Amino acid sequence: MARKAGSHADITGPAIRAAALRLFARSGYAAVSMRQIAAEVGVGAGALYLYTPDKQTLLFDLMQEHMTALLAAWEAVDKGSTPQDHLQAFVAFHIDFHIDRPDAVFLAYMELRNLSPGNFAAIEALRRRYENQLQSILENGSGTGAFKIDDARITTMALIAMLAGIHVWYRDGGRLSRDRIQTIYRELVRRTVSP
C-alpha cells in the first residue's frame, strides 16, 4: 500500500498506547499531560488526536483492552477437573497474568475514578465478570464439600484482594522467584477454603 513519506501510523499508534500506559501507571491519569505522552513518543501533541478522540478515551481503551485480554486468557486456561484443581489453576493464572503486566494492573485498579460514568460502568462489568469466575469456583467447591466457605462473595473479594496485593511489593529479580510466590500463594488460598 502506498504511503506518504513521514508516515508511521503502524508504529505511532502502539507507541502512543505504550507511552500512555507507562506514564498513567507511574504518575496517574490526571497528573499526565497529552504533551508528556507526545514527547515520550517523539511526536507533537496534536498528532495524538489522530489516534484517539480525547484523553479519556485513551484511558478507557487501555483499561478495556486489559480486562478483555484477562478474561480471554482465563477462558483459554486448562482448568482441571476437581474444584481444588480449578481453584489452583485460577491462582496460578492470576499471578502469572498480573505479574507480567504491572502497569496495566495498576491502571485497572487505580484509575477507575477517572473514568466517565459510562466508561466506568463498562469496566466494572468486565471486572465483575472476572470476579464471578472465582466466585463460581468457590460456590461449586462449597456445594460438593471440597471447600468450606462462610460467604462465597466475601471470600471471593478477600482472595482477589490478597492476590492483587502482590503488585504492591513484587519486583522483578526480587527476593522470591515467581515459582516460589506461586507456591506460597497457592498454599495460602488452599488453607482459606479447605474444610
Added chain:
Amino acid sequence: MARKAGSHADITGPAIRAAALRLFARSGYAAVSMRQIAAEVGVGAGALYLYTPDKQTLLFDLMQEHMTALLAAWEAVDKGSTPQDHLQAFVAFHIDFHIDRPDAVFLAYMELRNLSPGNFAAIEALRRRYENQLQSILENGSGTGAFKIDDARITTMALIAMLAGIHVWYRDGGRLSRDRIQTIYRELVRRTVSP
C-alpha cells in the same frame, strides 16, 4: 483573647482539612483544585494559604495524621496473651479502625504517588511500621508453634492486602453487619496461619 470580627481560624482550619480529605478521596488529589476545596469550605481560594503553605503539604498532613493515628490507636489496644489472641486483636482492630475512616484509608492507599519524594518516604516509613506490627505477631506465633507460616513477610503482605480489600466493597448499611464481617475475616485469617 481578642479576635477580629470575621475571624474563624478555629473552625476554618479543620473545615479545610475535612473538605480536602473528602474531595481528594472522591476525585483524586490531582483532579481537585484549591478553588474547589475553598468553595466547599465557603471561603475564597486565597484564604487556604493561611492554613497550609501549599497543596502538597495539605495532602501530606492528611496522610501523616492518618498513619500516626493508626499507630497510636494500635498501641492502645489490649492485645491478649497468646499469639492467637494477638492476631485476632489485630484483625478486629484493623477492620474497626479502617471501616470508620473510609476517606483517609482511600487517600493513604491511593495518593502515595502524588507525594513529593521526601513526603513519600515519611509516609512509607509509617506504613512499614504498621506492617511490622503484624509481621512480629506472625513471627512470634511461628516461633512458638502457634502458627504455621511459609514466609512471614509475604503472609503479612497477603493478610494486609486481604483486609485492605474490604474498603473496595464495604458500604454502611450493606448486606453484612460489621460484626459479621469481623467474624468472617477473623476466620479467614485464622485459617491462613493455623498449623
Added chain:
DNA sequence: GTCTATATCCGGATAGAC
C-alpha cells in the same frame, strides 16, 4: 481572617501549513 484581583503558567483540543 478573608476577599478580590491578578501574575504566571500549563492543561486539552483544534486549525492550517507542509
Added chain:
DNA sequence: GTCTATCCGGATATAGAC
C-alpha cells in the same frame, strides 16, 4: 501523518484592600 501555532479555560500561588 506530523508540526507549529493558537484558542481558551483553569491551575497554583501571591498582593493588597478591607
